[in-house]
Amino acid sequence: MSDYSATLDTLKGLVPEELLNPRVGIICGSGLSGLPASLKQSVLVSYDQLPGFVQSTVPGHKSSLAFGLMGSGAGVPVVAMLGRFHPYEGHKLSSVVYPVRVMAKLGVKDIIITNAAGALNPELVVGTIVVVHDHIALPNLTGMNPLLGPQTDLSLPRFLPLSNTYSRLLRKLVFQAAHDLSIERDALAEGTYAWVSGPTYETPAEGRFLRAAGADVVGMSTVPEVLAAREEGMNVLVLSLVTNAVVIPSGYKSVRDEFEAEIAGTLTNPGVDDVVSHEEVLSLGRLKGDLMKSLVEKVLEFIPSDA
Numbered sequence: 001m002s003d004y005s006a007t008l009d010t011l012k013g014l015v016p017e018e019l020l021n022p023r024v025g026i027i028c029g030s031g032l033s034g035l036p037a038s039l040k041q042s043v044l045v046s047y048d049q050l051p052g053f054v055q056s057t058v059p060g061h062k063s064s065l066a067f068g069l070m071g072s073g074a075g076v077p078v079v080a081m082l083g084r085f086h087p088y089e090g091h092k093l094s095s096v097v098y099p100v101r102v103m104a105k106l107g108v109k110d111i112i113i114t115n116a117a118g119a120l121n122p123e124l125v126v127g128t129i130v131v132v133h134d135h136i137a138l139p140n141l142t143g144m145n146p147l148l149g150p151q152t153d154l155s156l157p158r159f160l161p162l163s164n165t166y167s168r169l170l171r172k173l174v175f176q177a178a179h180d181l182s183i184e185r186d187a188l189a190e191g192t193y194a195w196v197s198g199p200t201y202e203t204p205a206e207g208r209f210l211r212a213a214g215a216d217v218v219g220m221s222t223v224p225e226v227l228a229a230r231e232e233g234m235n236v237l238v239l240s241l242v243t244n245a246v247v248i249p250s251g252y253k254s255v256r257d258e259f260e261a262e263i264a265g266t267l268t269n270p271g272v273d274d275v276v277s278h279e280e281v282l283s284l285g286r287l288k289g290d291l292m293k294s295l296v297e298k299v300l301e302f303i304p305s306d307a
């Protein structure tokens with residue numbers, strides 16, 4: 001899908017002109033669709049009205065774009081995806097990144113991408129917001145890259161460098177925002193996001209493998225959007241909400257040891273295999289949604305209009 005004119009024409013018919021040139025794009029992660037809840041002059045457009053858009057089928061994601069003014073004072077014009085598309089839903093990578101390219105065509109210069117993620121770094125407690133500064137994308141390295149294929153827009157780079165993917169300026173603004181909001185230091189961290197295809201969560205060994213490779217958090221989204229946004233020349237900020245622990249510090253507990261302790265009568269602490277669920281992921285989104293929202297609103301106040 002590379003004909004954006006039908007999508008843009010439809011938007012022109014549905015969204016007032018003054019909201020049609022958003023400066024900032026926002027993508028809401030699992031359980032975080034309330035991020036733009038306080039938009040002023042909000043206009044919602046459902047994805048099924050938009051040519052080229054597919055549907056978000058995952059609980060915690062809504063199939064609508066929200067246009068409006070976000071943050072204090074007059075507010076910053078934004079466009080927000082209230083739900084995203086994941087490859088594991090069966091969507092093609094080109095469909096997954098289509099809305100990002102539409103945002104670029106609407107004039108978006110800065111994009112704030114949020115997600116829910118599992119912690120690989122045992123120092124990251126559940127509820128922490130990680131300011132992502134790098135990524136490891138096993139799918140990209142093995143041929144699942146949204147930029148693969150013939151170059152349809154020759155104005156975009158063929159070989160995109162990724163050494164400067166995550167805007168230093170925008171990352172610093174998050175810490176400035178947290179400082180202004182008196183958010184406690186431990187509520188935020190910096191780290192590397194590992195992208196996996198999902199929809200299965202990691203086995204403990206896969207978690208240890210990704211940790212050993214240098215990743216701090218893991219999720220099933222974001223990187224395709226980041227790549228398209230960078231190809232389109234946007235400045236990218238990614239915030240990951242840690243919703244669960246993948247790598248458990250105590251590690252694997254041997255069942256042989258447990259059995260032997262049991263027959264010796266010395267077993268005090270039997271092992272349990274922790275299981276993550278999407279409900280748990282969503283409940284963390286509900287718990288930390290307001291914090292994420294105030295952080296994003298504050299960052300918007302600080303983003304220079306010519307960034």
Ligand SMILES: O=P(O)(O)O[C@H]1O[C@H](CO)[C@@H](O)[C@H]1O
Nearest residue numbers: 029030115116219220221281
């Ligand atoms: O990345 P987002 O969309 O926030 O969602 C994360 O949460 C879901 C799993 O619970 C997966 O989709 C994973 O990627």
Ligand SMILES: Nc1nc2[nH]cnc2c(=O)[nH]1
Nearest residue numbers: 116117118218219220281
């Ligand atoms: N892959 C992956 N995605 C997640 N999204 C939220 N938690 C997780 C997780 O533990 N693993």
